[in-house]
Amino acid sequence: MRLIKTTLVALFILVSSAVVAQKDIAIIPKPANIEVKEGVFQFSENTKIIATTATQKEIATALMNKFKAATGWQPEFSNKKPKNNYIEFKIDKNLNREAYQLEVTSKSIVITAKENAGLIYGLETIRQLLPTAIESKNQVSNLNWVIPNVSIKDEPRFQWRGLMLDLSRHFFDKNYVIQTIDRLAMLKMNVLHLHLVDDQGWRIEIKKYPKLTEIGAWRVNQENVIWNARLTVDPNEKGTYGGFLTQEELKEIVKYAATKNIQVIPEIEMPAHVSSAIAAYPELACFNQKIGVPSGGVWPITDIYCAGKENTFEFLEDVIDEVIAIFPSKYIHIGGDEATKTNWETCPHCQKRMQEEGLKNVHELQSYFVKRMEKYINSKGKKVIGWDEILEGGLAPDATVMSWRGTEGGIEASKQGHDVIMTPESHCYFNIYQGPQNEEPLAFGGFIPLTKVYHFDPVVDEMTPEQAKHILGAQANLWAEYIESTQESEYMIFPRLGAMAEVLWSPKAARNWNDFTTRLPSLLARFDYLGINYSKSAYLVSAASKAHLDKKQIKVALKNEFPNADIRYVLDNKNLDNQAIKYTDSITIQGTTILKASLFKEDKPIGKVFTDSIQFHKAVANKLTFKNPYHENYKADGPLGLVNIIRGSKNFHDGQWQAWLVDDMEVVIDLEKNQSIHQVTLGALENQGSGIYFPTEIKAFISTDGKMYKEVGKIIRPFAINSNSELKDFKISFEKTNARFVKVIATNLKKSPKGESSFLFFDEILVD
Numbered sequence: 001m002r003l004i005k006t007t008l009v010a011l012f013i014l015v016s017s018a019v020v021a022q023k024d025i026a027i028i029p030k031p032a033n034i035e036v037k038e039g040v041f042q043f044s045e046n047t048k049i050i051a052t053t054a055t056q057k058e059i060a061t062a063l064m065n066k067f068k069a070a071t072g073w074q075p076e077f078s079n080k081k082p083k084n085n086y087i088e089f090k091i092d093k094n095l096n097r098e099a100y101q102l103e104v105t106s107k108s109i110v111i112t113a114k115e116n117a118g119l120i121y122g123l124e125t126i127r128q129l130l131p132t133a134i135e136s137k138n139q140v141s142n143l144n145w146v147i148p149n150v151s152i153k154d155e156p157r158f159q160w161r162g163l164m165l166d167l168s169r170h171f172f173d174k175n176y177v178i179q180t181i182d183r184l185a186m187l188k189m190n191v192l193h194l195h196l197v198d199d200q201g202w203r204i205e206i207k208k209y210p211k212l213t214e215i216g217a218w219r220v221n222q223e224n225v226i227w228n229a230r231l232t233v234d235p236n237e238k239g240t241y242g243g244f245l246t247q248e249e250l251k252e253i254v255k256y257a258a259t260k261n262i263q264v265i266p267e268i269e270m271p272a273h274v275s276s277a278i279a280a281y282p283e284l285a286c287f288n289q290k291i292g293v294p295s296g297g298v299w300p301i302t303d304i305y306c307a308g309k310e311n312t313f314e315f316l317e318d319v320i321d322e323v324i325a326i327f328p329s330k331y332i333h334i335g336g337d338e339a340t341k342t343n344w345e346t347c348p349h350c351q352k353r354m355q356e357e358g359l360k361n362v363h364e365l366q367s368y369f370v371k372r373m374e375k376y377i378n379s380k381g382k383k384v385i386g387w388d389e390i391l392e393g394g395l396a397p398d399a400t401v402m403s404w405r406g407t408e409g410g411i412e413a414s415k416q417g418h419d420v421i422m423t424p425e426s427h428c429y430f431n432i433y434q435g436p437q438n439e440e441p442l443a444f445g446g447f448i449p450l451t452k453v454y455h456f457d458p459v460v461d462e463m464t465p466e467q468a469k470h471i472l473g474a475q476a477n478l479w480a481e482y483i484e485s486t487q488e489s490e491y492m493i494f495p496r497l498g499a500m501a502e503v504l505w506s507p508k509a510a511r512n513w514n515d516f517t518t519r520l521p522s523l524l525a526r527f528d529y530l531g532i533n534y535s536k537s538a539y540l541v542s543a544a545s546k547a548h549l550d551k552k553q554i555k556v557a558l559k560n561e562f563p564n565a566d567i568r569y570v571l572d573n574k575n576l577d578n579q580a581i582k583y584t585d586s587i588t589i590q591g592t593t594i595l596k597a598s599l600f601k602e603d604k605p606i607g608k609v610f611t612d613s614i615q616f617h618k619a620v621a622n623k624l625t626f627k628n629p630y631h632e633n634y635k636a637d638g639p640l641g642l643v644n645i646i647r648g649s650k651n652f653h654d655g656q657w658q659a660w661l662v663d664d665m666e667v668v669i670d671l672e673k674n675q676s677i678h679q680v681t682l683g684a685l686e687n688q689g690s691g692i693y694f695p696t697e698i699k700a701f702i703s704t705d706g707k708m709y710k711e712v713g714k715i716i717r718p719f720a721i722n723s724n725s726e727l728k729d730f731k732i733s734f735e736k737t738n739a740r741f742v743k744v745i746a747t748n749l750k751k752s753p754k755g756e757s758s759f760l761f762f763d764e765i766l767v768d
């Protein structure tokens with residue numbers, strides 16, 4: 001038995017050495033230069049790692065631990081270089097800081113780098129050359145631990161390759177932050193930006209101001225209510241929901257990150273997004289206003305630091321002193337975004353400051369604020385980063401701008417000779433949907449699928465070469481209003497961070513979406529072993545439907561992000577198997593059916609199955625008369641929008657919704673002749689955070705002459721808190737009756753519990 005097994009393994013080595021080709025190498029981000037050669041390097045219990053310094057040993061331990069878990073053995077350190085079967089580190093001071101060269105031969109692996117950063121990346125590349133099972137936490141048998149002989153010369157295109165985690169809107173603990181650091185390193189990312197301060201929670205221990213975390217880190221629990229519908233809290237009510245990181249924990253994070261070539265950038269927001277600090281120390285605000293830590297969305301943000309009082313600056317300087325003692329990073333991020341400065345307009349302290357400093361308006365006062373803080377931070381040997389609002393009223397002399405409201409702020413700042421980090425919300429906000437909203441957990445509106453991230457470029461075409469030099473790189477930002485668990489956080493980050501990593505690391509010319517999609521499955525397989533709850537949204541087929549009401553039909557187009565996707569579909573709720581129809585052109589639908597579609601690979605559906613239940617009914621394309629007109633921003637596809645067969649999605653901007661603000665919806669449908677009917681269905685959406693509420697009452701009436709109406713049913717539905725975005729069909733059934741006219745009245749809630757005007761949203765009225 002034993003003999004046979006050995007022979008088989010030997011045979012496998014021979015075969016595998018022959019078949020490894022460039023196309024089988026699936027490294028993300030793609031290395032700048034890679035040459036595949038004949039043969040393989042075989043890892044074994046006898047493989048030695050020649051590490052000469054303690055740091056080199058520390059760096060190599062991660063890979064050794066992977067071997068230990070997946071194989072039961074591990075390469076060992078050695079000071080002496082054996083004849084063959086070893087990994088060697090070499091230092092070449094002529095290389096760039098993060099560059100590395102990897103020479104893999106059947107005899108040895110040599111990683112050459114200027115310093116540890118490059119060695120770390122060389123090891124991460126070896127990791128991705130190994131079988132995906134190297135990520136296994138349990139022992140894997142019968143696997144041949146080889147990597148192809150390659151010659152790689154690699155270095156990043158950008159020096160800033162970041163991810164921002166928002167720890168304020170929902171708190172994430174040290175363990176998750178450290179896990180995230182590992183995952184960043186795997187993708188050769190090098191910045192973790194921690195958003196530690198915001199209205200809904202102060203997340204960093206400051207010893208001189210203990211109330212920041214005693215009070216500011218805790219909010220009244222309204223997690224059952226959708227973020228933007230949460231009510232203002234009584235400042236005297238004790239907060240119980242939240243948390244914070246101690247200075248010790250943060251130091252541990254920073255120390256661990258350094259072993260992965262990751263700098264941790266703290267963000268201490270000012271002058272706005274600081275309700276949590278004002279809740280703890282009201283004297284920091286213009287009018288000493290007592291507020292509670294908000295449980296959810298705050299807009300506009302008017303409770304901000306007073307820019308007139310000296311004690312604001314004393315406080316902030318003290319805070320910065322403690323922050324600097326924790327974070328060795330060159331940069332301190334001081335926020336600066338979204339300050340509504342109405343209090344500054346009337347505050348005597350702020351007005352006095354403006355007079356004394358000769359400031360013309362509150363924008364110049366914000367600029368004064370930022371410049372003063374920059375001066376302090378510079379005096380400590382650190383540089384300042386701010387969101388692009390810091391351009392307003394004049395940029396601080398040495399500030400680096402994080403451009404989030406598009407790339408314009410970045411273009412302007414680079415024109416002024418300032419460094420820029422690109423984080424436009426159009427491509428870099430990972431809190432935004434990555435798939436069709438109906439299939440996704442609640443997120444920010446908009447659509448940033450994997451392809452869109454992949455096609456991002458931090459350097460904008462219109463920039464001069466001089467401006468382009470100021471683009472340090474980019475980062476993905478995950479705002480956490482809707483991110484309540486580590487699983488959700490992972491879902492929004494991965495695999496989009498893989499696409500972002502390639503944007504930031506690989507040469508622009510090497511970037512190729514088709515090629516990326518062939519390497520992605522290997523990364524996802526690694527994520528599976530690592531237990532990362534990544535999104536599979538990119539594999540989902542989505543549909544775009546168009547109504548052709550003159551012919552009483554709709555056409556459904558199916559699409560997917562992958563090139564030459566093999567999409568197949570079935571109608572009438574049939575099984576989606578190898579009999580499914582290959583999709584080539586839009587599908588014409590003329591009657592009620594259930595459409596199912598999926599991406600196929602080797603004749604089998606992969607990813608999630610797309611299902612669309614299409615219902616034809618008696619009111620299709622019939623004339624509607626509304627008592628109150630629908631809202632001008634939500635017209636669906638015109639007067640027949642509610643009888644066009646096509647249903648709306650949770651994306652209320654999808655062009656299928658008609659809306660009424662405060663008004664009730666009252667409509668008469670003319671079926672053109674008397675018909676036997678027994679049911680009226682009203683399709684509605686609720687998204688309380690966006691001010692959209694289900695009706696509180698729905699009534700249906702029928703008539704033969706359009707004058708005398710008979711009520712055939714009603715639904716009473718009092719307001720109820722809903723923490724989700726929800727689609728619902730309200731059905732009113734009655735005895736079969738002949739009628740030509742159907743009237744539906746839906747009553748608007750009118751005012752939300754927060755006191756805001758409420759919308760009704762409808763996509764279809766089905767008459768059967």
Ligand code: ACM
Binds near residue numbers: 337338387404
């Ligand atoms: C931001 O998204 N307010 C920076």
Ligand code: ZN
Binds near residue numbers: 285287305309347350
């Ligand atoms: Zn003030």
